[in-house]
Amino acid sequence: MHENKYLAIYHDLVSRIRRGEWKAYDKLPSENELAVRYRTSRETIRKALNLLSEHGYIQKMKGKGSIVLDVGKYDFPVSGLVSFKELAQTMKQPVRTIVHELGVIKPDAELRQQLRAASKDEVWKVVRVREIGGERIILDKDFFLKKHVPLLTKEICEDSIYEYLETKRHLPISFAKKEMSVDEATEEDRRYLDLNGDDRVVVVKNYVYLNDATLFQYTESRHRLDKFRFVDFARRK
Amino acid sequence: MHENKYLAIYHDLVSRIRRGEWKAYDKLPSENELAVRYRTSRETIRKALNLLSEHGYIQKMKGKGSIVLDVGKYDFPVSGLVSFKELAQTMKQPVRTIVHELGVIKPDAELRQQLRAASKDEVWKVVRVREIGGERIILDKDFFLKKHVPLLTKEICEDSIYEYLETKRHLPISFAKKEMSVDEATEEDRRYLDLNGDDRVVVVKNYVYLNDATLFQYTESRHRLDKFRFVDFARRK
DNA sequence: GAGTGGTCTAGACCACAAG
DNA sequence: TTGTGGTCTAGACCACTCG
Numbered sequence: 001m002h003e004n005k006y007l008a009i010y011h012d013l014v015s016r017i018r019r020g021e022w023k024a025y026d027k028l029p030s031e032n033e034l035a036v037r038y039r040t041s042r043e044t045i046r047k048a049l050n051l052l053s054e055h056g057y058i059q060k061m062k063g064k065g066s067i068v069l070d071v072g073k074y075d076f077p078v079s080g081l082v083s084f085k086e087l088a089q090t091m092k093q094p095v096r097t098i099v100h101e102l103g104v105i106k107p108d109a110e111l112r113q114q115l116r117a118a119s120k121d122e123v124w125k126v127v128r129v130r131e132i133g134g135e136r137i138i139l140d141k142d143f144f145l146k147k148h149v150p151l152l153t154k155e156i157c158e159d160s161i162y163e164y165l166e167t168k169r170h171l172p173i174s175f176a177k178k179e180m181s182v183d184e185a186t187e188e189d190r191r192y193l194d195l196n197g198d199d200r201v202v203v204v205k206n207y208v209y210l211n212d213a214t215l216f217q218y219t220e221s222r223h224r225l226d227k228f229r230f231v232d233f234a235r236r237k
Numbered sequence: 238m239h240e241n242k243y244l245a246i247y248h249d250l251v252s253r254i255r256r257g258e259w260k261a262y263d264k265l266p267s268e269n270e271l272a273v274r275y276r277t278s279r280e281t282i283r284k285a286l287n288l289l290s291e292h293g294y295i296q297k298m299k300g301k302g303s304i305v306l307d308v309g310k311y312d313f314p315v316s317g318l319v320s321f322k323e324l325a326q327t328m329k330q331p332v333r334t335i336v337h338e339l340g341v342i343k344p345d346a347e348l349r350q351q352l353r354a355a356s357k358d359e360v361w362k363v364v365r366v367r368e369i370g371g372e373r374i375i376l377d378k379d380f381f382l383k384k385h386v387p388l389l390t391k392e393i394c395e396d397s398i399y400e401y402l403e404t405k406r407h408l409p410i411s412f413a414k415k416e417m418s419v420d421e422a423t424e425e426d427r428r429y430l431d432l433n434g435d436d437r438v439v440v441v442k443n444y445v446y447l448n449d450a451t452l453f454q455y456t457e458s459r460h461r462l463d464k465f466r467f468v469d470f471a472r473r474k
Numbered sequence: 475g476a477g478t479g480g481t482c483t484a485g486a487c488c489a490c491a492a493g
Numbered sequence: 494t495t496g497t498g499g500t501c502t503a504g505a506c507c508a509c510t511c512g
Contacts, residue, residue, distance in 0.1 A: 064510060
């Protein structure tokens, strides 16, 4: 596995910033200077710096230079498609995933409509509970078209389905839509989660599209109200 | 006013796609072909195509080419910085904004910290309630550094502060961070909103930064649980 | 005027897809 | 094998900031 030069430079700069080589509001070396240091061309440095900028590590200012931001700590990917495993890594609490259901089903009418599936299409259904600090906080229900994902095991589900799909199967995931609202808790929520008497949950619906613009995955994530937290970092065009 | 070459090409391609010169799933001419047509270099064409891709107009595929996506469906602005006025326009219900407070204050310690303000800085405080279908649903509290916004009137606040700042004052807004959680309702929430006995609200905290990386606006938006809704659209890198 | 980031060029080599 | 998009280079000119 060989990493692109501009990605290698990006990752090197990220780790240097995180290690505190430059503090917030410090100026980065100029693009010409960096090109010399990394023995590369300025355009390649610029690709790395643009990545840093898109991920909130630096702010570029024409005629002045690039300064390091103190928002670099929000290192989760710019909004959308955030997986539980990524979130878990940023938390101190011990986390655990319990797989309650894993199998292939025939989609009913509503699900068919949401996945734009034919009636003969088969669909993976996965129900998982996310435990944080010993409490059952999140109920995740995932639905995939089986033609896109032939194999899915309990082990994969306990780790990160999203990571598996991205790195192992190289599915051409293109974009995602997220919808959030607060809904009445269902019987299922009460069974699987420690709701402490709450009668509502935060519902996050996630639609993942492949790059031919067909819907491939539908996920419903149901969170206990008091533990729900969502952060979004948006850069202006 | 002179437009960059790659921006001009981007806008030309957008209008051609919108006029139907290529339909959904058609292949765009190759980068080399486009470079010839526009009498420019391939790297400049690539900057234009990357913009098209980021804005959801095309999907690039290595070794194959770029296909045009179904434009009509995914044309809403990429997540973040969505104003109430925009949201309101997509709703059927009649909406109204009531300004409860509008003035300049001396920030207390907590607010100073959040705005990174000096103790002598003055701060605009605006408290507004958003009424939808006759019910008071959202409580908005905005804080701006006065040095950035000399004038703010009741009329501006009843329309859209965000639009005013963007179009009239041309502030160099760079990026925004959004945090969402569910909090206990305060006495203020109960006074200003029709909570129907609810003891919690969805709290959206919005931090808006200028492009010198200084925080310029802090907004706290407090929503009734049952009316809260948030949509986010994220394109993969 | 010196230094910065933003744009643009003309070429090169690569990995990938498809006939 | 041919054509595609992805990366990389070494140079150029520009607009901007600041002393």
